[in-house]
Amino acid sequence: MAEQTGGDPLFESHDPIFDRKELLHVGHVPDEDRIVGRDDEIQSVAAEVGAITRGDPPNNVMIYGKTGTGKSLISRHVATRAQDAAQGNDIDCGVLYVDCSEANTETRTTRQLALSLKEQTEYQQNIPLRGVGTMEYYQHIWSILGDCFDAVIVILDEIDKLDNSNVLMQLSRAREARKTDAYIGVIGISNKVQYRETLDERIDSSFGHRELFFHPYDASQLREIMRNREDAFQPAVLEDGTIELCAALAAKKHGDARKAIEILKEAGELARRIGSETVSEDHIQQAQEVAEINRIEELTSGATVHAKLALYALASCIITGERETYKTREVYERYVGICELVATDPITENGLYRQLKEQAFLGVIESEKTGGGRSQGSYLLHRLVTDPKHIVKAVRRDTSLEELPTYDRLRETSPSTGNRDIDLTSFS
Ligand SMILES: Nc1ncnc2c1ncn2[C@@H]1O[C@H](COP(=O)(O)OP(=O)(O)O)[C@@H](O)[C@H]1O
Ligand SMILES: [Mg+2]
Structure with missing residues (x-):
């Protein structure tokens, strides 16, 4: 594929391995037709938050499952579809996404919620980045919700990293406490099932919620997930058996789709570095070892x-x-x-x-x-x-x-x- 060179041949480059590498980036959200084997999970999440699209109150939901089981992807996917469907019924539904592994305090989370609400609306008031407390961010949140939205879906990803559960309590009591009329549906996501017990200790019944468990992918699902991204590579670069091997390795470990995709990408980079024209099974093996050691080092850091x-x-x-x-x-x-x-x-x-x-x-x-x-x-x-x-x-x-x-x-x-x-x- 021809690449943008600005017309200067000095910067002309042809990547012999990758064609559309962005398909293998971690944050890439694939199109619906590239999502594999999560129909039931999509249905279940939709059943919990879907009432929003009819102007009714949604359920809160907690999603548990190991990393790379599609929790973030499916949550965003369903939330966006709910937003579109609500729109079709003249309901203004917002979608807010917070990664609590970064926004790991109540202040950071509320700040991010307020800022992304502002971004989605014409809200004129200034929201300070620092020097103000949680209360002020909540004020902004309630007033934007009140002015601009009928409902909102709040995705709190990696919620177990959050140092307390006040945000959950505030969001689930907001209507009752007359802070806002908007319906709020929370999708909480945790990679750790153990968080379930901590959560029960932390919250009261006002955060009534359903629970969903996402299971690891099996080898054939992982194969299909990767097949759907084969066009990340130039034609004929992936040798026969590489995707199968990559899927088998990832399935044996944790059924982790993210790891599978990362290994594939890493193997491609390795092949490119050493000037190979194709990606071989050997490259996959090496990439998998490096990835695994990195993962453990990260976990134990x-x-x-x-x-x-x-x-x-x-x-x-x-x-x-x-x-x-x-x-x-x-x-x-x-x-x-x-x-x-x-x-x-x-x-x-x-x-x-x-x-x-x-x-x-x-x-x-x-x-x-x-x-x-x-x-x-x-x-x-x-x-x-x-x-x-x-x-x-x-x-x-x-x-x-x-x-x-x-x-x-x-x-x-x-x-x-x-x-x-x-x-x-x-x-x-
Ligand atoms: N069912 C699926 N179909 C296609 N790609 C998937 C699927 N599940 C996960 N992925 C991909 O695998 C990676 C990890 O998924 P993610 O949703 O971040 O997992 P989790 O949040 O459970 O850790 C992402 O790049 C995502 O696009
Ligand atoms: Mg995730």
């Missing part, structure tokens, strides 16, 4: 050294042992040995247990309670949600931990005999 050592300990148990799951006690014993390697004082077993639980919350490990019978009591079994190799690499990227044995080093000490009591100090 805020974690303490002990949390990282705990993860490393579990990974090393899995690499050198024969099982996929280990008890807290076993991980702890390994962890103590590892602390010696990096000359760090170990924390207590109970402390380590809490670190492991924290990691489970981050989605890096899974912990499962196992009943040990009446007399034995129950205990937790921990497993990694990813390849232990990637954990080792990600943890060793922390400069204070780069002395830890590499994956290959751990492999070497792994006895095929299944001897799990390796003296970790032996390869320091």
Whole structure:
């Protein structure tokens, strides 16, 4: 495809790999006919907020599901369609979207709500960016809603990152408290199902809401999602089997469509960097490894050294042992040995247990309670949600931990005999 060069051949460029790379950008919202396998979810979200299009009060809804299961996409898609349908019935319906991982306080969220309402209307009053409190932003919100809208759909994405739930309470009580006549429908989105319990503690019955759960995609859905974006690449650049492999890898991990698309893009960039004319299965494999290590590093970036050592300990148990799951006690014993390697004082077993639980919350490990019978009591079994190799690499990227044995080093000490009591100090 010819590209814009401004007529100067010096800037003429032909991308041998990508044609419409924007189709692979994270924030890209695909057309309706590129959305795959979410018909039921679209229907369900529509059923909750759809009353707005008939001039009736909507339900609030919370959407839970792992990352890359289409929560943000489907919410925006349905909200926009509801807005159009409302318009057809002469109902002024606004759509507001806030990413609470950025706007993570009540002030930031209300400021963004007020500003995007202003943007969508002729509202004349100045809304200060700083120096004013939450109350003032609410004032603007209520008055714009009152002046310009019959209804509004508010999408609060990654709502678990919000430091309190006042916004939810204010929005759900607004009509009752006579702040505004507009109907307000909230779509809350959380990647963490655990947030559900926190939410119940935080809010009262005025935020009556339905709950929806989005499930990970299977390999065939991921394939179709990527097929629908194949035109991001130049013709014949993707080798046979690459999309299948990419889908299989993403399905095996988390059924995460975002990861699948990212891997595809990363593989394309890799191919372009090394001057390859096509994207091969090997490029996909490499891209997937890099992506996974980056993901883990990102997830654990805020974690303490002990949390990282705990993860490393579990990974090393899995690499050198024969099982996929280990008890807290076993991980702890390994962890103590590892602390010696990096000359760090170990924390207590109970402390380590809490670190492991924290990691489970981050989605890096899974912990499962196992009943040990009446007399034995129950205990937790921990497993990694990813390849232990990637954990080792990600943890060793922390400069204070780069002395830890590499994956290959751990492999070497792994006895095929299944001897799990390796003296970790032996390869320091
Ligand atoms: N059903 C789908 N059909 C097509 N693309 C999808 C689908 N679900 C997700 N995607 C794409 O995958 C990426 C992640 O989706 P997103 O909605 O951001 O997931 P979540 O909010 O659950 O983390 C986006 O680029 C999105 O366009
Ligand atoms: Mg999202």
